[in-house]
Amino acid sequence: MHPLVVSWSRARAAVLSALLLALAACAGQPPSSSPPVATPELFSRSGEAAAPQQWWVAFDDAALNRLVDRALGANLDLQAAYQRLNQARAVRARQEAGLFPSLEARAGAERRDDGDSETDLFSAGLAAEYELDLWGRVGAQADAEAFRVAASGADYQAAALSLAAEVANTWFELLTQRTQQELASAQLDTNRDVLSLIRARFGIGESASADVLRQRQLVEASREQLLTVQARTRVIEHQLAVLLGEPPKGVVFPDDGTLPALPPLPATGVPAELVRRRPDLRQAYFQLQAADADLASAVAERFPRLTLSASLSNETTDSEALFDDWLATLAGNLVLPLIDGGQRRAEARRFRSLREQRLYEYGQATLVAFQEVEDALVQERQQQRRMESLREQLALADSAYRQLRIQYVNGAVGYLEVLSALQERQELRRTLITARQELLAFRVALYRALAGGFPVPEEEENA
Template sequence: MSFSADFRFAARAALLSTLLALGACAVQPEPPPAPVAPPEAFSRDGERPAPQRWWTAFDDDSLNTLVDQALGANLDLRVAYERLRQARAVRDRQEAGLFPSVEANAGARRRDDGDTETDLFSAGLAAEYELDLWGRVGSRADAEALRARAGLADYRAAALSLAAEVSNTWFQLLTQRTQRQLARAQLDTNQDVLSLIRARFAIGESASADVLRQRQLVAASREQLLNVEARIEVLEHQLAVLLGVPPGAVTLPGDGTLPALPPLPATGLPAELVRRRPDLLGAWYQLQAADADLAAAVAERFPRLTLSASLTSESEDSADLFDDWLSTLAGNLVLPLVDGGQRRAEARRFRSLREQRVYEYGQAALVAFQEVEDALVQERQQQRRMDSLREQVELADTAYRQLRIQYVNGAVGYLEVLSALQDRQELRRTLITARQELLAFRVALYRALAGGFPVTEEDENA
């Protein structure tokens, strides 16, 4: 090799090394700032971690069946699954750019030479491959792979929300069924009191206004029962839709009762929560995808080198078509020179999008910490409220019994008995609702703490 040839080779190698070094710097932007620092610990903690399928902690076979059915048939969850499949298809399409593309072609044409016509047959193969010098193709593939992982996290978050919604709806239905039993019992009690007042009115020991007031209370009790019946039907319809069937097309479990509150689960460390919750994982993958998008946008400003190769054969006789081949090998270098600042602006857009994802991830982490603390506070306060309600119910029962005895003996008026009776009945209804609210706070805690449990149609190739 001559001196001039050696010099040209060395110059080309030096230029290529320099471009590679610049490209490596360009496609590795500075790491994004870390999300907000998590607190050291949550305000309360239990002894055992919540099970992955957390609703089983309520020890309610009917609830377990309903959640399993919803996870397999809910249409909103199926929509989320199809979004996941779309994201995976986009990932696979983008990753195809990492490999050469090969196409086969075949043709036939007739050539007119003036006096004669000749049939020509052709066949060939063509291949093309872009050398990913600056990581543009790889960064785009990485971005779509990360978005597919975010899609899986979103799917798991949707399943988690669905399980919580089914649990809450089931507990509300059980509550209203209990309220219906109570409303029937209270209606019977109010009718008994009405009979007592009518008997006293008949002998002149009660006023007609007392009878009217008690009749009004009986009518209100009937209205209360009608309202409860309507709420039961609405909740049954809601539960049917969550199960993926039309209202009235599913046989729900029998009456049942509200389950007892399970022991408080171990809340763990807030830093572990960030790595476990599917919505936070999804936000993290979106952040990483934005970082890969930025790398690809920066790489767009550097040259592209594409290699192409082809094999062709042409013959007048199809039997001799593959006897002679013509091969070509070419390289194509494209260097963007003037684009009016389009690529630079696109890089700025992706840099801003990456910063947006950083803030979204930090905000999602803050909300996750808040949800856990809110559920813990609400559950603790609700337990205290229920203790107060139970005490009030006992006092109201005692007061009503004593006032009724005094009323029969003529020591107090009917209005005092009526007020005590209404307070007693309202407190009992409130206590039942408070039990359901306590379970709802526990569901919120499980939802805030739980990770993305596997779902029936889920596969792990994201």
């Protein structure tokens, strides 16, 4: 070979190598698996009880266990999340097909009429094509879709976790409203009894007519409170039925349950473990990894592509000789992008910016996760202290009401003092019931903030 030809070949190879190295540098460094935020060493509080993956069983409520299991199998939003996961799996399978050669078979028959005679022409052939993934473009695209499948799986787990928490909170609210209904009915009876007492005293001239009117107004207010609680109970039953994938009034719920006791405080563990365990954080991480793979694919789009193709074909007028004397071809096709107006470069910039966006979203989701754990811990502890105060207030209100009632019967105090004490006593009882439900809601929030994902259903084989 002439020396000039050899020198030109070497120079061209050197230029091409330098170009490829420069393009590869545009891909940047792969993202870190750690979120770009400071991770605390420990949470502010921690218990000793290990929180089970199915955290709702810690409440020891058989009815709640059945409701959650039923919702996980029938809730329509969760089923939709599962179908999104299946769609991602199908896209992954489609993209992974590009890693393998494609083979097509063709067959045809036609009749040609040249005016004097008719000729039957038969053809058959096989064609194969395969792109050599020299720069990892096809593999990066497949990796991106694999990460999106993982993100969709984590999204399904997060949806299941949220559904379980919503069912638990709705069930506890239903039990609360039933308790409030019983209390409202009892308070209505109490206020009617007091009204009878005042009317009797009014009949002998020991009470004023205004006292009777005020007590009648309290009786009507108690009746209105009972009606409100009954309506709220029906609404919550409808909400719970829809969570179970059933129409309103389509489910009969057990009516003998009461609010459970608060389980022991679970071990909160190490914040770094929370990042690896929570499904929403794993979803954000997989989205980050997918964006990084997309960037690698976009950079590889600027590299040359080498495609190999092979074919076997035959065309004859004799159908019996169709499979004789095949014509075989083998070809290679090299495509090097030269000028595209900056389209590929702009696409690479877009994916680089998307990767940075996913990185910051991952960090934000991690901060929110830490916040949710700390918020739940603080709210639960403060709610326990609040309930202690409410119980003390209720005990004092009971004592004050009893003493004022005795004094009123003896004529030592007026009715307004008794009425005020009675209303405060009844309001404290209603508030204490609601506070118990709020305490359980804070514990559900803690379990949800600490929980990992549930198993993801396997992909169904469809014909």
